Amino acid sequence: MSKAMPETPLLDQLESGPWPSFVSGLKRLAASDDKPYAPMMKDLLGQLERSYQTRKGYWKGGTVGVIGYGAGVIPRFSEIADEFPDSAEFHTLRLIPPPGTHYSTALLRSLCDIWEKYGSGLIALHGQTGDIMLQGCSSENVQPCFDEANELGFDLGGAGAGVRTSISCVGAARCEQSCYDEAKAMRLIVNNFLDEMHRPSLPYKFKFKFSGCANDCSNAIQRSDFAVFGTWRDDMQVDQDAVRVYVAKHGRKWIIDNVIRRCPSEALSLNDDDSLEVDNKSCLRCMHCLNVMTKALKPGRERGVSVLIGGKRTLKTGDMMGTVVMPFLRLENDEDYDKLLDLAKRIVEFFIDNALEHERIGEMVDRIGLVDFLEGIGIEVDPNMISHPRTNSYIRTDGWDEEVAKWKARKDAGLAAAV
Numbered sequence: 558m559s560k561a562m563p564e565t566p567l568l569d570q571l572e573s574g575p576w577p578s579f580v581s582g583l584k585r586l587a588a589s590d591d592k593p594y595a596p597m598m599k600d601l602l603g604q605l606e607r608s609y610q611t612r613k614g615y616w617k618g619g620t621v622g623v624i625g626y627g628a629g630v631i632p633r634f635s636e637i638a639d640e641f642p643d644s645a646e647f648h649t650l651r652l653i654p655p656p657g658t659h660y661s662t663a664l665l666r667s668l669c670d671i672w673e674k675y676g677s678g679l680i681a682l683h684g685q686t687g688d689i690m691l692q693g694c695s696s697e698n699v700q701p702c703f704d705e706a707n708e709l710g711f712d713l714g715g716a717g718a719g720v721r722t723s724i725s726c727v728g729a730a731r732c733e734q735s736c737y738d739e740a741k742a743m744r745l746i747v748n749n750f751l752d753e754m755h756r757p758s759l760p761y762k763f764k765f766k767f768s769g770c771a772n773d774c775s776n777a778i779q780r781s782d783f784a785v786f787g788t789w790r791d792d793m794q795v796d797q798d799a800v801r802v803y804v805a806k807h808g809r810k811w812i813i814d815n816v817i818r819r820c821p822s823e824a825l826s827l828n829d830d831d832s833l834e835v836d837n838k839s840c841l842r843c844m845h846c847l848n849v850m851t852k853a854l855k856p857g858r859e860r861g862v863s864v865l866i867g868g869k870r871t872l873k874t875g876d877m878m879g880t881v882v883m884p885f886l887r888l889e890n891d892e893d894y895d896k897l898l899d900l901a902k903r904i905v906e907f908f909i910d911n912a913l914e915h916e917r918i919g920e921m922v923d924r925i926g927l928v929d930f931l932e933g934i935g936i937e938v939d940p941n942m943i944s945h946p947r948t949n950s951y952i953r954t955d956g957w958d959e960e961v962a963k964w965k966a967r968k969d970a971g972l973a974a975a976v
Contacts, residue, residue: 559590559595560595560596560599560600560643561599562584562587562588562599562602563599563600563602563603563606564606565580565602565603565605565606566606567606567609567610568580568602568605568606568609575958575961575962575965576961580602582679583598583601583602583605583679584602586598586677586678586679587599587601587602589678592673592678593673593674594673594676594677594678594693596643597643597644597647597677597693598644598677598678598679598693599643600641600642600643600644601641601644601647601677601693603640603641603644604635604637604640604641604644607637607640615635615636615637616633616634616635616636616647617633617634617635617636618632618633618634619632619634620632621648621696621699622699623699623700623703623704623713624700625755626713626755626756627717627719627755627756627757628713628714628715628716628717628719628754628755628756628757629650629651629713629714629715629716629755630648630649630650630651630699630703630713630716631648631649631651631716632648633646633647633648633649634646635647644693646694646695646696647677647692647693647694648693648694648695648696648699649690649691649692649693649694650676650690650691650694650699650702650703650706650713651684651686651688651689651690651691651713651714651715651716651722652688652689652691652706652711652712652713652714653687653688653689653711653712653713653714653722653723653747654682654683654687654688654689654722654724656725656739656740656741656743656744656767657725657726657727657728657730657739657740658682658683658724658727659727659730664709664710667709668680668689668706668709668711671702671705671706671709672691672702674702674705675694675698675701675702675705676691676692676693676694676698676702677692677693677694678693679691679692679693680692683724684722685776685780686714686715686721686722686724686764686780687714687721687722687723687724687766687775688714688722689711689714691706712751713755714754715754715755715757715762716757717757717762718757718758718759718760718761718762718915719753719754719755719756719757719758719759719762719763720750720753720754720759720762720763720764720765720905721754721762721763721764721765722754723743723746723747723764723765723766723767724743724766724767724775725739725740725742725743725766725767725768725769725775726739726767726768726769726773726774726775727774728740728767728768728769728787729769732769732770733851733855734769734770734772734787734844734847734848734855734856735769735770735787736769736770736787736788736789736856736860736861736862737769737787737860737861737862737888738888739767739768739769739785739787741894742767742785742862742888742894742897743765743767745894745897745898746765746897746898746901747765749898749901749902750765750901750905753905758909759905759908759909759912760908760909760912760913760914760915760916761912761914761915761916761917762782762917763782763783763905763908763918764780764781764782764783765781765782765783765785765901766780766781766783766784766785767785767786768784768785768786768787769786769787770786770787770788770842770844770856771786771787771788771842771843771844772844772848773786777865777868777879778865778868778878778879779868779876779878779879780868780869780870781868781879782866782867782868782869782908782917782918782919783864783865783866783901783904783918784864784865784866784868784879785862785863785864785897786862786863786865787856787860787861787862788842788856788860788861788862788863788885789842789856789857789858789859789860789861790857790859790861790885791837791857791858791859792835792837792857793835793837793840793847793854793855793856793857794854794855794856794857794858795833795835795853795854796852796853796854796855797832797833797853799850799852799853800831800832800833800850800853801831801832802852802853803850803852803853804827804831805831809827809831812827813827815849816845816846816849816850819845820843820845820846821841821843821845822836822839822840822841823836823839824836824837824839824840824841825846833853833854842856859887860887860888861885861886861887861888861889861893862883862885862886862888862897863881863883863884863885863886864881864882864883864886864897864900865878865879865880865881865882866879866880866882866904866918866919866922866930867879867880867917867918867919867920867922867923868919869917869919869920872915872917872920873915873916873917873920874920874923877919877920877923879919880919880922880927880942880943881941881942881943882930882931882934882936882942883900883936884939884941884942885941886900900934900936903934903935904918904934907930907933907934908921911925911933927942
């Protein structure tokens with residue numbers, strides 16, 4: 558006889574709104590009585606409902622790992638295991654994703670088969686750091702689960718006070734805005750910091766992230782200690798014939814309202830002959846005009862990266878965005894990539910020697926001063942180093958709830974028609 562589903566009136570409320578809810582996913586896994594993880598997920602729902610009732614979390618830490626590693630598994634033991642024994646242990650395995658998060662369907666199916674065998678079936682692609690999050694595993698299943706995932710080519714990512722898992726955007730593989738080989742840069746850094754990732758020995762966590770341009774699809778500038786994103790230092794490439802096609806299609810007013818006037822530095826102007834004029838010295842490389850007029854505008858030919866240090870969420874001090882410490886570094890050959898690696902090693906070593914315990918590098922720089930930090934890592938002060946970007950609020954969020962309601966109505970109508 559299968560285990561009964563728990564009553565979850567509070568969790569049910571999270572499914573009532575227009576947005577998709579994680580509760581639906583948990584219930585779907587819990588209802589899979591033919592799967593070995595169904596009892597675990599039912600007890601998980603029961604414990605989570607209890608947390609909503611009491612406004613208290615019931616997970617505590619501990620020590621769980623695999624042979625030879627000091628990180629990569631996040632231990633979770635339930636404080637009310639006597640009431641919910643099947644979810645008494647709910648550990649998370651963090652796996653390093655491939656650069657650009659490229660997967661074959663066969664690889665994903667194999668990983669899912671392993672996780673259904675050893676875990677809860679609950680997977681997050683990807684965690685904020687970039688990990689593949691396999692959430693919900695018992696202590697006895699951690700090692701065999703890792704062994705089989707490792708046979709597929711996966712390795713454990715970072716956890717604790719060490720280098721964390723890296724991630725890169727799809728970049729040069731598919732995106733025309735890419736300014737360097739993001740996958741190569743990520744692989745270079747990860748391979749050279751594996752020991753610091755698997756065996757934490759830093760004052761606190763340290764994250765690398767790689768984005769191909771200032772669109773920052775890997776969320777590097779706000780959420781990584783060492784952010785690498787693509788840029789260019791010559792003139793933006795403009796195809797004037799393509800610009801005129803955009804003007805003919807949308808009209809001058811639309812181009813002026815949606816491109817010209819939304820340039821944060823007023824670097825764009827539309828001439829009487831419908832050609833676009835760019836004041837490249839004022840251009841901030843914010844990417845807005847390139848995103849709107851992709852067929853007409855491209856990054857310049859002299860491409861490379863900017864490196865920012867110190868992005869993070871709230872900890873000892875408030876949220877911080879990265880500070881530019883390397884305004885431009887060309888990445889064209891192996892020697893250039895070695896320069897990036899050398900910079901990363903110097904910064905991590907300085908962080909190890911000078912940061913306080915449980916202090917992120919951005920907080921360390923704020924404490925000791927940017928000048929002392931630059932001197933410590935051997936970089937000359939450059940006027941292009943900035944700690945705060947200019948504001949560029951061209952994305953409106955009003956009306957989003959109405960749009961998601963329309964989306965839900967269309968989805969429900971489609972499901973009804975399919976039935």
